[in-house]
Amino acid sequence: MHQEIGSIMALIFPDISGMQATSAGQDRELSVIRVLASDLSDGYAVYHNVLYSTVHDAKQFCGEIDVIVLCPHGHLILLEIKAGNVEFSPTGIHKDYADRKRDVLSQMRFQYGALRQRLKEERLQVQMLQYLVLPDMEVEQGTVTYPLAHIIDRRSMRFLGKIIRDGSENLGKNHPNRFEAISHFLSNTFALATDPSTRIGALNQAVVQLSEGLATWAVRIHAPSGRYLLRATAGSGKTQLALRLLDKALTQGQEMLYVCYNRALADHLRRCAQVPTHCVVTFHELALDALRRQFPDQASFDFTLPDIFQRAEAAFCASNQPPRLNLLIIDEGQDFRPEWIQALLRQCVPDAQAYVLHDPAQNLYGSDNAIDASTECLSDAVEITCMENFRSPRRIVEVINALDLAGTAIDARCPHAGEIPGFHRWENTDSSGMEKLDEIVAQLMTEDIEPKDIALLSYAGRANSLLLQRESIAGIPLRCFTGKFDEDREPIWSEGLLLAETIYRLKGQAAPVIVLCEVDFERLDAQSKNRLFVGMTRAQWRLEIVLSARAENALMAALTESDVG
Template sequence: MAIVTPPLESIRPATPGQHVELEVLRQLATGLSDDFRLFHSVDWTRAQPQGDQHGELDIVVVNAAGDAAVLEVKAGAVDTQDGGLTKHYRGLAKDIAQQVQWQFGSILHRLKQEGLDVRLLHLLVLPHQRVGEQGTIRYPRERIADAEECQDLPGLILRRLGRGVPSPQQARVTAFFANRLNTVEDLSLVASQLHRTVQRMAGGLAEWVPRIHSPSGVVRVVGTAGSGKTQLALALLREAASLGQAAAYVCFNRPLADQMRDVAPAAAQVGSFHQLAWAAAGRSAGVPDFAQLGEAYAQTLAAAEPDLDLLVVDELQDFQLPWVVALLQRARPQARVLLLDDPNQQLYLDREELDIPQAVRITTWDNYRSPRQVVQAINAFRLSPRPIRACGPWHGQTPSFHRYQPSAGNLRRTTEAAVRELLSAGHAPEEIAVITWRGRESSQLLALDTLAELPLRKFTGRYDEAGQPLWTDGRLQLDSLRRTKGQAAPAVVLTEVDFDTLGELERHLLFVGMTRARMSLAVVLTEQAEQALAAQLGGA
């Protein structure tokens, strides 16, 4: 499949003509190999003394050699009277010949200005019109693709433009049409912009799920990582706060609860299930017995009056059934209940499958957060029983894998090499999260104070009087895999990955770790783990 800029999933057509352009683009993307690069809606400028010229190219196809074909797509009827081609827009006639000649001459001039000596073709695409076998002096027939030829547009491109002999020139031409200047990329700025873009793209759940009517008031969203579940939860919590309604957000992971408390409305009750259970028990001194806390809290809720207009339960896959039953008793008769679930992130395999028959169930496998290359790796390793759809705007690089040998004592050195790789790529230390496969008691790295000569920011295991976690001062964050569930960072080093067989728990752990990365991912693993992953590729 050809590589498309911007990604197909991010294109939102607003007019009938734009819908046709998208269909042409999709046909080319699926019909051409990954040797080709496709660009949609490319803005261009040509500077001239009498004033700059501006325009937009519908579709640009670049082959492996860097040769390019510019496609001008004209949907609907085209007037062929008076020996020319005319398209009417809102009652105004537009001379297609003049547009095509102007476009072709300007783009050719700009290519030569940039020292790009490549072949440039221009193709007029008429998806809804048939054209005879003979062209005219203004319109060579081989530069027109009519409705019949549009049935196999990829084949026409291969015949006219060709696949091309792979050449480094393609990268320069690609950067030219992608409007990428030859500058040092500021990944910190890119990460910030990317995060905002992903939030906009992943906001679909927050837009339409609240409109769904559930007779029971219960909606269960089974959504993969990066599908927009958190945005949906926040949207409902903010709406409840604006209406003066009582709302609560309950999850399983304490770090996720701490993070949500920072962004959720102050009026909402936010906490992990065991945090709420401990608070209900009076926060007695000493290390709590979480099993007893859960049972006692369930009994307390069973005896209490319903008190919520909105209940959001996140990380449903990690909850025990009695906890969910107890929490549902907090919902008033007309309350809304949102259950957020992702079986691929279930890290406690003793949990029973939760059956909540009265819930309206919504399922989505669209990941907007992870780099597309990371999603491809997840699917290649078959970490999910169903392929995840890569819908994010960031293509990224293939995850890098670094092998360490526990017996050789080179874990730290190998992890530092992975960190330096991300630093060299342009990531700031504060953008990198080092996530260890092991817990606090068994990890070698969590005992360190520095990594790659950078001070580490680690959770101390303590909380302040307000219940906020206390961290060491440092620039490079280091934490365990289970604690990072529900969070993300621009760059991730997943380290101390060690398993012999890729079983269900290992798949889930690897899925969670890999989907924490928004831009770049490096994995530090043992030879046995590497072989287990390679076996998945061989059996695919």
């Protein structure tokens, strides 16, 4: 019975079974594809998200055709699908996006022309029809340049299959072997891939499921002392482990505390964890509380004093709080001093569990206080090592290993192979590569990658970054941390669509597309390696790097040495 049902359905390339939409636009596209699959016979083939490129007026344009229907006689019907409303005016048809207005008819002309040109180059005689599909709106009339007969709106969506079949019959008669020839052409000439956001959503789901393995097996290891020292590389699942431990402690009504070094990471964990906010803190938040307890009569402290944080650290280490914690998680342990860890461990009750998570390759602050089993307060801890990266595409990990950025080879376990990172050198006249950065972001926009899926990451740091002084890149307003906090000590952000951050503040987090910029160093020393490693491992799907000429030369020299070795 299943084979019989399947035999009357159109073939879909690539397969959409199990694919989940991550936006309204993708949801509409998948809905249209499913209708075509059920309403058309197996004599039809439906290709979706077909990437193309074309040259017009000496400029190259890249884009994507939502759906191409290959009819039984070998002719083609193109569908451009737009979710939501579009604007009809005497000047044409336009669609408003968050960051720009797109000329729909111009987009469709480029699609039609690109496909026609490639067919001509292959000497394939094919007739084509093109429809604009608007599943969310009703259209009373078309435009001078685009008639209503070629628009499928909300009312006519229920007749979609019939419209395609009728259009197919009007295109011409069958030609021997044309269906097979066009099928081969579409499968091999054009890149078939799902929409970038759909791919990103599906990939993120797979990565989370894979990296949860650490959270599954690490908690099964028994340490008589209750102390665990976990060295885990970027993308191995440390966050999932921490969330799993916190959730279990909450369920059991236990006292818990998650402590990290960076405020941005603490904010991220507070959003993810279903625990009281005071259970997720930075070390220096605890230290400042200890300083306030030491001087209860002092209303406030002058944070401009150069030794204020050293005084707070000393106050915390000298404090004598009674043990109360059943669970302690110390994240970013490579940034902690041993005496800080020892003071935190004193707050654990005798049968408590304490996890210290660290990664020497993510030491961004030049600390020489390496944490390992020789550290006195961790001498009775069980050591666990996990060098499997589930987050970064395998091609990115290969470059990381080739440059020896982690000191130890990383095992690439991401389901996505990805592409080799793009390295883009800025010219001497381009201050910190801002012009090159504009160019790269503009290119990403032409590929329909949404601003929300991109993070611009400054290698230079907040004080030296030109990026963080900009209001926009490629015309897209930036969303930056202002350096200020509101009355509830929550960070204040500028209003924008495109995240701009430093590698320091994004450590412990990730984004689908990372543009690592302002990369400048004279030689690939330990500190440069650690910064590069952290920046590169933030990418979940794609990585572009904007670097100076001398940084490029240093990387080339490192690769040459690696090849010789």
